[in-house]
Amino acid sequence: MATQDPLEDPLDDLITAAAAALALPVDPAWRPAVRAHREVTLRFARSVEEFALPDESEPAPVFRA
Amino acid sequence: MPADLAETTAAEIADFVRAGATTALAETEAALARIEKLNPGLNAFTDVTAERARDRARTIDADRAAGKPPGPLAGVPFAVKNLFDIAGLATRAGSKINRARPPAERDAALIERLEAAGAVLVGALNMGEYAYDFTGENVHDGASRNPHDTARMTGGSSGGSGGAVAGRLVPLALGSDTNGSIRVPASFCGIFGLKPTYGRLTRAGTFPFVASLDHLGPFARSVRDLALAYDAMQGPDPEDPACADRPPEPTLPALERGAYGLRMAVAGGYFRKGLFPEARDAVARVAQALGARHAVELPEAQRARAAAYVITASEGASLHLDRLRQRPNDFDPAVRDRLIAGAMIPASLVVRAQKFRRWYRAQVLRLFETVDIILAPATPCTAPRIGQETFRLDGIEMPLRPNIGIYTQPISFIGLPVVAVPIRLAPMPIGVQVIAAPWREDLALRVARSLEQAGVAAAPKP
Numbered sequence: 001m002a003t004q005d006p007l008e009d010p011l012d013d014l015i016t017a018a019a020a021a022l023a024l025p026v027d028p029a030w031r032p033a034v035r036a037h038r039e040v041t042l043r044f045a046r047s048v049e050e051f052a053l054p055d056e057s058e059p060a061p062v063f064r065a
Numbered sequence: 066m067p068a069d070l071a072e073t074t075a076a077e078i079a080d081f082v083r084a085g086a087t088t089a090l091a092e093t094e095a096a097l098a099r100i101e102k103l104n105p106g107l108n109a110f111t112d113v114t115a116e117r118a119r120d121r122a123r124t125i126d127a128d129r130a131a132g133k134p135p136g137p138l139a140g141v142p143f144a145v146k147n148l149f150d151i152a153g154l155a156t157r158a159g160s161k162i163n164r165a166r167p168p169a170e171r172d173a174a175l176i177e178r179l180e181a182a183g184a185v186l187v188g189a190l191n192m193g194e195y196a197y198d199f200t201g202e203n204v205h206d207g208a209s210r211n212p213h214d215t216a217r218m219t220g221g222s223s224g225g226s227g228g229a230v231a232g233r234l235v236p237l238a239l240g241s242d243t244n245g246s247i248r249v250p251a252s253f254c255g256i257f258g259l260k261p262t263y264g265r266l267t268r269a270g271t272f273p274f275v276a277s278l279d280h281l282g283p284f285a286r287s288v289r290d291l292a293l294a295y296d297a298m299q300g301p302d303p304e305d306p307a308c309a310d311r312p313p314e315p316t317l318p319a320l321e322r323g324a325y326g327l328r329m330a331v332a333g334g335y336f337r338k339g340l341f342p343e344a345r346d347a348v349a350r351v352a353q354a355l356g357a358r359h360a361v362e363l364p365e366a367q368r369a370r371a372a373a374y375v376i377t378a379s380e381g382a383s384l385h386l387d388r389l390r391q392r393p394n395d396f397d398p399a400v401r402d403r404l405i406a407g408a409m410i411p412a413s414l415v416v417r418a419q420k421f422r423r424w425y426r427a428q429v430l431r432l433f434e435t436v437d438i439i440l441a442p443a444t445p446c447t448a449p450r451i452g453q454e455t456f457r458l459d460g461i462e463m464p465l466r467p468n469i470g471i472y473t474q475p476i477s478f479i480g481l482p483v484v485a486v487p488i489r490l491a492p493m494p495i496g497v498q499v500i501a502a503p504w505r506e507d508l509a510l511r512v513a514r515s516l517e518q519a520g521v522a523a524a525p526k527p
Contacts, residue, residue: 018409022386025393030402037406040467041378044371045414048421051368059419060426060479061277 011035011042070095071233072526075141075290078236079183082129082140089122089129089140093185096142100187100234107210109219109228111147112154112189118142121185136183137293143237146223147189148196149173150270158272159192159222161205161395162388173270174305175239175281175298182297187235190225194397196241196274197381197404198222199249199469200451204397208451211254212527213493217448220253220469222246223284227254230284232527237294238284241268243275244373245443245473247282248498251485253448255494256524257513258284259291262503263480264309266295267302275380276307277419278373278477286524288514291484292316295506316507324355324438324515327508332441332500333360335367336472339458343495344442347488351440351497354521355512361436364428365421369475372418372425378407379415426479433502438512442472443485443496472498482506484513486522494525 015034019026026034073081081087097115104110122140129135145151148158150169157163171177176186191209193201201224202208209224211217212232219227223240227250230238240247242260251258259282266281273279283294299313331352337345337360351357363369382389382404389408393401432439446456449465456465476483481503485496499516501509516522 015409019405022408024386024389024405024408026405027393030398030405033398033402034405037378037403038409041375041406041410042414045375045410045418047368048372048375048418049414051365051421051424053417053420053424057420058423059416060422061419 011038071099073236074287075138075236075285076287076293078141079137079139083135087140089125089185090119092140093118093122093142093187096187096235103232103234106215107212107228107232107234108207109190109209109225109232109234110144110188111157111191111206111225112151114151114186114188118185118187121180125183125185136181138179138297139183141184141237142187142235143179143184143239144186144188144190144229144235145173145176145239146192146226146241148192148241148272149176149189149239151176151186151189154189156272158196159194159203159206162392163272169270171270174267174302178298179294184237190229190238192225193222194400195385196222196243196246197400199245199466200224201227201250202451210451211448213255214448216450217493218253218451220250220444220448223250226250226284227256230254230286231256231524236285237290239281240284241271241274242280242282242477243278244377244477245470247284248443248473248483248485248496249469251284251487252443252496255487255489256284256286257288257291257487258282258485259295259506259510260477260483261295261506262482264307265482265506266298267305267308269302269304273384275377277376277380280477280480288484288510288517289320292320292510311504314507316510319507320510320514322511324512327437327512328435329355329357329438329440330359330361330436331357332363332439334362335475336441339468339471340442340445341458343447343490344445347490347495347497348440348442350488350521351486351516354516354519357440361432361439363432363475365425366475368421369425369478370471372421373474373478375410375415375418378403379410382407422478429479430502437501437508439500441476441498441500443498444469445471447490447493447495476500482509484509486513486516487524488521489523489525
């Protein structure tokens with residue numbers, strides 16, 4: 001079974017993969033700041049995700065045809 | 066006519082113009098002279114539309130002479146955050162990149178509505194890049210400076226709007242508020258600001274940031290001026306899909322009705338943590354003046370702020386994706402790095418944030434069954450120094466910038482209308498949010514007016 005090398009940070013891998021998938025340039029000099037922002041954003045997103053909502057929940061914006 | 070012309074309110078200017086005591090041209094020239102004299106120190110304006118303003122003012126004066134009724138804002142000079150389209154100018158939205166856009170072909174809808182009411186546009190105002198900012202600083206145009214202490218921030222992102230009104234360059238300005246960008250500069254600069262209900266005022270002809278959360282609204286030194294401008298700008302607009310299909314609901318007729326009989330509460334829990342003594346003092350003063358004795362808890366306010374943060378980062382990144390690819394070095398690096406991080410948020414988490422938003426809205430609307438007005442701090446502190454990165458709270462050093470909007474974000478997240486009222490503290494003023502249920506701007510304005518009349522809220526002279 002493959003295990004995560006403790007020296008490799010999955011967040012860095014994610015940034016590399018997402019930048020490639022989105023064709024976004026991430027200069028090595030920007031990386032620490034991008035990483036820090038990504039960390040904060042994911043922490044916030046997880047705190048929202050942890051809040052249990054029923055399956056029937058609708059998102060706030062409602063498209064009206 | 067008042068002795069100090071710079072202190073004249075928009076309502077007074079319009080009254081004088083209608084009565085023939087002054088002309089729109091004279092008021093416009095006076096505003097242009099103040100801008101020329103004071104703007105070098107404040108850096109509030111990025112464009113001054115002097116010739117256009119003079120032409121417009123001459124038309125108003127000619128119409129009045131010909132017997133046409135002048136509008137409710139006759140001859141009132143005003144300016145707009147530079148994300149509003151102004152015909153003939155590239156809409157820069159605080160950025161370097163947007164300066165290469167073709168000039169706007171027509172004015173933003175709210176400029177058209179204010180000018181239809183007789184107001185005179187005199188220019189465009191400095192702002193944080195692409196509105197992703199709470200400081201009023203801008204790496205391309207320089208920081209807008211607080212008129213009460215030019216070494217301090219105006220707050221952002223509508224920094225120039227705060228500085229121009231607090232500095233008495235113009236009596237009226239427009240800004241935008243996605244997470245607090247009207248209420249933060251109103252607080253730091255010591256003026257009144259109205260963030261209406263989400264969907265109340267059309268955003269047509271403005272450069273967007275976060276479609277789910279973007280609002281527009283006015284700044285002024287008096288509540289009457291806020292109401293005058295707000296009433297002139299209401300009404301549906303098919304050009305903005307989020308603009309509600311509601312007829313205008315004028316607030317001026319009931320503005321003097323006072324706060325008596327309205328049920329008041331102070332926001333507790335989250336809104337009482339992490340604030341400086343001056344912010345606590347300001348809320349206490351307002352609560353005492355209004356007889357607000359009990360507290361209400363906005364459930365999960367911290368999570369609401371987190372969800373607003375996630376939606377902002379994701380939608381903001383989506384808006385700028387191509388620019389991030391093509392011209393990453395032309396962004397303010399701090400904005401660019403946040404946007405790149407925002408582009409990498411999984412969609413599944415963003416949808417969760419939007420679902421949480423609906424849940425939170427339902428909970429907060431329930432609170433409004435028992436209260437009419439909720440009071441909360443606008444900012445945790447008075448205006449920090451330009452360039453300041455951290456502040457000390459309860460002996461702990463904390464990053465400043467992410468914390469400026471902690472009390473505004475959970476409110477705009479669900480589009481509640483808010484009047485930020487200025488409380489005169491020494492050496493710097495600070496704001497308090499007067500929050501009402503959706504579509505009840507009238508109540509928030511009435512309460513703000515009663516605080517103004519009682520001398521509790523006032524826009525202090527720099």
